[in-house]
Amino acid sequence: MRQLMTGNYAASYAVKYAGVQVIAAYPITPQTQIVEKLSEMCAAGELKARYINVESEHSAMAACIGASSTGARVFTATSSQGLAYMHELLHWASRARLPVVMTNVNRAMAPGWNVWADQNDSLSQRDTGWMQIYCKSAQEVFDSILMAYKISEKVLLPTMINYDAFFTSHTEEPVDIPDAEKVRDFLPGLRRGRIMDVDDPCAFGTLVAQDTYTEFQYKIQESMQDAKKVITETCAEFKSIFNREYALTEEYKMSDADEVIIATSTMFETASVAVDELRKKGSKTGALRIRYFRPFPSEDIIRALSGKKRALVLDRNISFGAQGIFCQEVLAAAGGKGNMPAISGVVLGLGGR
Template identity: 50%
Template sequence: MAAGTVCLCVRIYALSSKIKRQGLIIPTVKGVESAHMNANAKRSSCVPSSSRKLLTGNEAAALGAVLCSVEVIAAYPITPQTTIVETLSEAIAKGELRAQFMEVESEHSALAACMGASAVGARAYTATSSQGLTLMHELLFWTAGARLPIVMVNVNRAVGAPWNIWADQLDSVAQRDTGWMQFYCETNQEVLDTTIQAYRISENVLLPSLVVMDAFYLSHTWEPVYVPEKRLVTQFLKQSYKRPILDVNRPCSFGALAGPDNYFIFRRSMHMAMEEALCLITQVGTEFERMFGRRYEPVEEYQLKDAHSVFVTAGSITGTARNVVDSLRVEGERVGLLKIRNLRPFPIERVRKALMGKKRCAVIDRNLSVGGGGVFYTEVKAALCGCKKVPKLMGVVAGLGGKDVKEHDLMKVYRTLERDTQGLLWLG
C-alpha cells in the first residue's frame, strides 16, 4: 500500500505541475484511483509480470500499440493526439517496435493506408481526434464494411465551429453508426488494457475498434499504470485462425459491387458480428483478468445493488461520479453508478438488468446531439423502452467543450434527480 501511496503523490504532483505549466483545468484529483485501480492495488501481488509506470493517457495508448506489436501505423497529427504518434515513432527509432510508420498527408489517407495494410494481413493502427475523426467518417464505414480489424485510439475533443480543443465526446458518438466498436475509457490503465483487448476482439469478429479517452483529463494527465509484459500480450493476442486477406495465390475482392440482396446480407452479418462481439467483450475481459489481473465488461456496476438513484456515465467523468457516490453513501444515500464502456455494441440487456427496478436515473453525457440530447441518454432510454419497472430518467448534458464537471456539480445533479426530475438538465 505504501508504494501505491507514493505513486498517488507523484501523480498529484505531476498533475499540479502540469496545471501550473499549461494552465489546464484538471478535474477532481481525489477520485483518480478508480474502483478497479483500487482492486488492482489490492491484487498487485497477483498481477503477473507487470511493471508499474507513471503514464499519460497518450503514452498508455502508444504503449498499448507497442505491446500489441502493431505492424503498420499511419497517422496525421492533431491536438491532443500528437504525443501518441510521437511516442510510437520514438519506440520505432529505439527498436522497441518493428513497424512501418507512415506520416500521411491527412487523417483520411491515414485510415485509407491502414485499410490497405490491414487488407494484406498486417496489424494496423492509427490515432486521431475531433476534426480528424470526422474527416475519416466516410472511411470508417468502409473499414467496417470491408471487415478490417483496425484499432484506432480517438482522443475525445470538441468538434468545431467554434474551435475548441478540449474534451467532448461528440467526435466519437457521431461515428456511432459506422460499424466500429466503441470503448470509452475511464483511466489510463483502461486505455492501455482496452487497446490490447480491442485487437483480440476485432480480429475475432472482424470489425474495427475505436478506443476512446477524454482529451487532457486522460490524454495529458499522468496516472500509475500497470504495464504487462510484451511476451504475455503476444500470447494473449495469438490468433487461432486466418482471416480473409488480399493474397496473390488466392485472389479475391474486397468491397465489390453488391446488389440489394447481397448488400442486405452483408449489413446483417455486421450486426450479428456486433452481437457476437458483445459476448466476446465479456469473455475476453475475463480472460484478460486471468492473465493480467484486471477485469473488464461492457458495463460496470458500482454500488448499484441496493441503490435507488443511479448515475450513468461514460469516460473520465466516471471517476468523479465514483467519488460522489462514495460521499453520498457516507451520508446514507442509496445511490450507485453504472459505467458504460461500450457505445457499440450497446449492452442493451446489461443496461436493462442494471437499471430495472431502480427509482431514478441520471445519464450524464459529455456530448450533445443537437436537437436530440445526450447520446448515451437516448441510447439508455431506447434500451429501457418496453421494460417493466423503468426508473425515472433524466438526461444531463455536462462538460461540453472541456467544461469542468466537479463533484459539487454532480451533487447538484443528484439533488435535482431526488426531486424526480425527468427530461434534460443542462449542467453549465
C-alpha cells in the same frame, strides 16, 4: 512494472506490446503524443512496424485499410476534426470487415475552436459499424487496446478506443505495464484467412446489388450482437492473466441503490466520488458506467437499472434538437421494459468544462 504514464503514452506502449505492424497517422492535439512516441519507437528499432507518414486523416485510414487487407495488424490515432475527416473510410473499414484498431481522444468539434474533452466527435460516428469503447483511465486505455485487437480479429469489425482529452490523454497516473511475454501469450501474432495476396489474386469491394446487400448488412449486425459474448470472454481471459477486470459496463455501489448516476469515461470516476459523498448524507446512490457504446450493452443496463427509482444520465455530448446521446440510448434500451426507473438526462462538461 508500475510506472507513471499519461493516457497517450499508455496507448503508445500498448500498440508496441500488441506487435502492431503498420501505423499510419496524422497529428492532431490532443492525440499527437501517441504517434510521436510510436514514431520514436519505430526510429529506434524497438518497434518493428512500418510507420507511414500521410497528408491527412482520410489517407491515414486509407493506409490502414490497405494494410489490414493484406493481413497486417494496424493502428492509427486521431481526434475531433481528424476523426470527422475519416468518416467515409470508417464505413469502408467496417463493411470490409477489417479489424483496424484506432484510438480517438475525445475532443470538441469546432467552431468555437476547443481542444478539450467532448464526445461529439466519436458519437457522430455511431452508425459507421465500429465497436466503440470509452475508457476512464490510462490503465484502461492500455488494457483496452490489447483486448481490442483480440476482439476485433475475432469479430472482424474495427474498434475505436475513446478517452477524454487531457483528463486522460495528458494526465500521468500509475500504469501497470505487464511482461511482454504474458502479452504475447494473450495476444499472439495476427493470423487470418482470406487476405489480399499478389500470388492469390481475388477481387475486393465489388458491386453488391439489391439481392444481396441486405445480407451483408445483416451479417454485420449479427457480428455486433455476437461481439458482446466475445468481449465478455476476452475480458474473462484478460482477468485470468493480468488480474484486472473489465466488462461491457461497470457498476459502483449499485446493489442497494435507489438512485443511479449513469456516466462514461473519467466522469464515472468523479461520479463514484459523488456517490460516496451522497451516501454520507443518507442517499442510496450508485453509479453505472457504459463502457462499450457499440455494441450497446442494453441487457446489462436493463439488469442494473431494474427496480431502481431514479436514474440520471450525464452526457458530455449533445444531439442538437434532441438531447444527450447516451441518455437517448438508455431510454431506447429501457423502453417497454418493466420495473425501470424514471430516467432523465443532463448535458454537461462540453468542451472540457
